Amino acid sequence: MDDRNMITVEIDGKPVTVEQDTTILEAARRIGVFIPALCSSDLVDPYAACRLCVVEVDDGRRKKLVTSCNYPLRRPVSVETSSEKVMRNRKTILEMMLARWPNVKLISDLAAHAGVSEPRFIHPGADLNPNACVLCGLCMRICEQGIWENIINFTGRGADRSVRMPYDSRQPHCIGCGACAEICPTGAITMADDPNQPYDAEMVRRAGMRVTEEMIKYDDEQCDMRGVGTAHLVEIMDAYDLLPVMNYRFGAHEDTPKISSDVFRQNYFSKGKPDGCWLGCTMACAKAIEGFRLKTGPYRGEKVLVDGPEYETLGGSSNMGVFDPDFVVEYNFYCDTYGLDTISFSTMTAFIMECYEAGVLDNVKTGGLEIPFGAGDAALELLHLIGRGEGFGLIAGRGIRYMKKYFAENFGADPAFLQDIGMEAKGMEYSEYVTKESLAQQGGYGIALKGAQHDEAWLIFMDMVNKQIPTFEDKAEALHYFPMWRTWFGLCGLCKLPWNDVEPPDNAETDEPAKVPGHVQGYCEFFEGVTGKPQTMDSLVRMSEKVYNFQRVFNLRMGFGRREHDVIPYRSAGPVTVEEYESRQERYDAQLKEDAGIDPKGMSSVEKVAALRKHREKQYEHLLDAVYKRRGWTSDGVPTVEKLLDLGIDFPDVLELVRKHGG
Amino acid sequence: MISVNGESLDWSPGKTVRDVIREMNYRFPLLIVRIDGRLVPRGSYDSTAVPDGAEVDIIHLMSGG
Numbered sequence: 110m111d112d113r114n115m116i117t118v119e120i121d122g123k124p125v126t127v128e129q130d131t132t133i134l135e136a137a138r139r140i141g142v143f144i145p146a147l148c149s150s151d152l153v154d155p156y157a158a159c160r161l162c163v164v165e166v167d168d169g170r171r172k173k174l175v176t177s178c179n180y181p182l183r184r185p186v187s188v189e190t191s192s193e194k195v196m197r198n199r200k201t202i203l204e205m206m207l208a209r210w211p212n213v214k215l216i217s218d219l220a221a222h223a224g225v226s227e228p229r230f231i232h233p234g235a236d237l238n239p240n241a242c243v244l245c246g247l248c249m250r251i252c253e254q255g256i257w258e259n260i261i262n263f264t265g266r267g268a269d270r271s272v273r274m275p276y277d278s279r280q281p282h283c284i285g286c287g288a289c290a291e292i293c294p295t296g297a298i299t300m301a302d303d304p305n306q307p308y309d310a311e312m313v314r315r316a317g318m319r320v321t322e323e324m325i326k327y328d329d330e331q332c333d334m335r336g337v338g339t340a341h342l343v344e345i346m347d348a349y350d351l352l353p354v355m356n357y358r359f360g361a362h363e364d365t366p367k368i369s370s371d372v373f374r375q376n377y378f379s380k381g382k383p384d385g386c387w388l389g390c391t392m393a394c395a396k397a398i399e400g401f402r403l404k405t406g407p408y409r410g411e412k413v414l415v416d417g418p419e420y421e422t423l424g425g426s427s428n429m430g431v432f433d434p435d436f437v438v439e440y441n442f443y444c445d446t447y448g449l450d451t452i453s454f455s456t457m458t459a460f461i462m463e464c465y466e467a468g469v470l471d472n473v474k475t476g477g478l479e480i481p482f483g484a485g486d487a488a489l490e491l492l493h494l495i496g497r498g499e500g501f502g503l504i505a506g507r508g509i510r511y512m513k514k515y516f517a518e519n520f521g522a523d524p525a526f527l528q529d530i531g532m533e534a535k536g537m538e539y540s541e542y543v544t545k546e547s548l549a550q551q552g553g554y555g556i557a558l559k560g561a562q563h564d565e566a567w568l569i570f571m572d573m574v575n576k577q578i579p580t581f582e583d584k585a586e587a588l589h590y591f592p593m594w595r596t597w598f599g600l601c602g603l604c605k606l607p608w609n610d611v612e613p614p615d616n617a618e619t620d621e622p623a624k625v626p627g628h629v630q631g632y633c634e635f636f637e638g639v640t641g642k643p644q645t646m647d648s649l650v651r652m653s654e655k656v657y658n659f660q661r662v663f664n665l666r667m668g669f670g671r672r673e674h675d676v677i678p679y680r681s682a683g684p685v686t687v688e689e690y691e692s693r694q695e696r697y698d699a700q701l702k703e704d705a706g707i708d709p710k711g712m713s714s715v716e717k718v719a720a721l722r723k724h725r726e727k728q729y730e731h732l733l734d735a736v737y738k739r740r741g742w743t744s745d746g747v748p749t750v751e752k753l754l755d756l757g758i759d760f761p762d763v764l765e766l767v768r769k770h771g772g
Numbered sequence: 773m774i775s776v777n778g779e780s781l782d783w784s785p786g787k788t789v790r791d792v793i794r795e796m797n798y799r800f801p802l803l804i805v806r807i808d809g810r811l812v813p814r815g816s817y818d819s820t821a822v823p824d825g826a827e828v829d830i831i832h833l834m835s836g837g
């Protein structure tokens with residue numbers, strides 16, 4: 110039951126209690142009372158066009174006929190759904206409809222239900238098509254209200270009224286989502302093209318439409334992906350101490366509200382224009398900023414269109430200690446323009462900023478750049494230097510792994526310190542999450558095949574907040590399932606956001622809500638619909654397992670596929686500096702005591718940092734052991750011959766390679 | 773005293789699920805709440821009181837890239 114004011118009414122003598130403003134139609138449905146309703150759907154606003162849903166309402170003073178689909182209940186009234194007056198009215202409407210569309214099954218069924226078999230009149234413009242359009246308006250309303258497009262509409266008047274695309278031509282703006290065809294009750298709209306010739310197009314469309322329905326009904330109250338996209342995560346990550354601030358030293362900042370999703374919603378993002386990466390996507394979480402005037406670089410002074418920012422770009426900005434939305438948009442634009450990725454750029458700039466503050470770098474070494482945390486102007490200058498391939502940009506642009514070596518060799522910096530604060534794994538910069546309090550996520554980054562990216566597994570909530578995976582084995586199981594599952598999206602060229610950024614209404618009642626089983630089922634149907642081969646959750650994961658293991662062997666061949674390559678910088682596992690430790694002293698002291706069994710009383714901060722580090726590094730090694738075991742790999746992280754054969758991988762050179770590495 | 777995801781939290785009469793979510797600063801929208809194993813529907817966080825001594829699980833799902 111909802112928390113809003115409840116109200117009790119009587120429908121055909123049966124009492125029913127509903128939230129205020131529920132329509133009569135909805136209330137009747139809840140107690141199983143049938144009211145015919147042609148132009149109504151819970152996916153669109155009421156329209157009251159067909160008038161089939163008329164009922165008689167008695168408010169104690171008078172009785173009146175109303176359309177039940179748009180009549181909100183605000184007082185305790187009594188309702189009759191098939192009084193004599195109602196039936197007379199309804200029959201007349203149905204007779205007219207039947208005369209006009211005699212072969213539309215839906216109409217003849219509704220007429221038969223109301224006791225009408227033959228109309229009393231003849232309609233001069235009778236349409237004999239069994240799939241004739243009955244002018245319910247559902248299609249154009251779902252296109253406008255549900256999909257946020259506005260492609261089809263009624264044209265003409267009276268008997269000439271019909272649903273059309275503008276100028277009766279194909280509309281390039283129609284995203285082909287199929288929602289209009291799915292909602293059409295008569296089959297008047299069908300999808301014309303199946304360019305990929307799927308085995309069962311209907312199955313594919315139905316699976317897609319389920320996600321579309323969820324987006325229409327729940328996105329506003331869930332993640333608001335269509336409103337702000339992944340930017341909604343900025344304020345959330347800040348609240349959980351997970352938003353990287355100043356090279357991942359901290360997880361939150363008092364200035365985060367300045368770059369929160371609300372700022373972009375209010376002042377930047379173009380409104381009401383869905384923007385999907387692919388035609389047909391109804392999650393449409395891409396966002397655009399129009400008419401942004403650039404302040405720097407080769408296009409300075411020009412007004413441009415900017416694609417974004419998404420969460421990672423915003424988290425990258427806090428990571429550089431810059432909380433200025435204009436800066437975010439500018440660096441987003443120039444990264445796109447130069448062909449750089451905002452994650453790599455921001456993470457490596459955060460590293461440079463920390464090096465600058467720690468004295469590893471100075472103005473001379475950077476060629477004149479003063480670049481402490483928060484220096485947005487300097488960050489942009491660096492971005493342009495990288496783009497042009499000049500000066501310090503030539504060093505920075507090669508990434509953190511290169512800089513660590515370069516700074517140690519040329520500037521005499523301490524390599525151990527650089528290793529601790531240089532947030533990369535396998536040569537790739539970390540994406541924008543603080544992982545210190547989630548061992549599983551440290552593994553998620555460290556073991557990931559491509560380098561430090563969270564898209565194989567994002568386990569921080571499961572691990573740190575929900576405490577659902579307390580043991581090493583639990584974490585290893587999660588680090589088996591999720592990377593395999595997420596790899597599957599890559600195999601199929603699918604985006605994974607519709608999997609977990611909108612949730613089916615019954616997800617909470619399933620056995621494993623974190624896996625969103627309803628959506629996994631949808632993907633099984635999608636695959637079957639395309640290929641004709643039925644699937645289960647296990648069979649999809651098995652597909653990935655083959656590829657994933659093969660990729661690991663590929664890494665091995667390229668010199669990246671062993672335990673030593675799954676190391677992580679200590680900044681991602683715990684506090685490197687005393688300042689970091691002291692900023693969360695209570696938390697770390699408690700962990701020393703409870704998790705590591707060391708009493709922090711009387712210890713200096715330096716000693717505490719060292720003790721905690723020893724404990725956490727040991728934990729990470731345990732985790733690697735557990736994950737490798739779960740995946741059927743050796744303790745050096747190499748897939749065994751047995752595992753590969755079990756997966757059907759038997760190329761002699763592949764087996765030879767893993768054998769050579771003890772597999 | 774109640775426990776929320778294994779952490780202790782003060783209890784006071786009339787404390788609702790919404791109050792607990794607020795106190796824990798749980799800002800994430802995709803939550804599943806169980807009190808002593810019983811599912812609390814999303815629409816009734818304001819009207820569901822948490823009894824003293826309850827074990828509350830507030831499961832956060834995942835979202836984002």
Ligand code: SF4
Pocket residue numbers: 251252256258259260261282283284285286287288289290
């Ligand atoms: S396919 Fe989608 S975008 Fe195109 S007209 Fe139908 S509802 Fe609108």
Ligand code: SF4
Pocket residue numbers: 241242243244245246247248249272289292293294295296297298
């Ligand atoms: S095309 Fe279908 S959905 Fe659209 S108005 Fe006609 S009957 Fe209704």
Ligand code: FES
Pocket residue numbers: 145146147148149156157158159160161162163176177178179
């Ligand atoms: S369903 Fe109410 S007027 Fe059509």
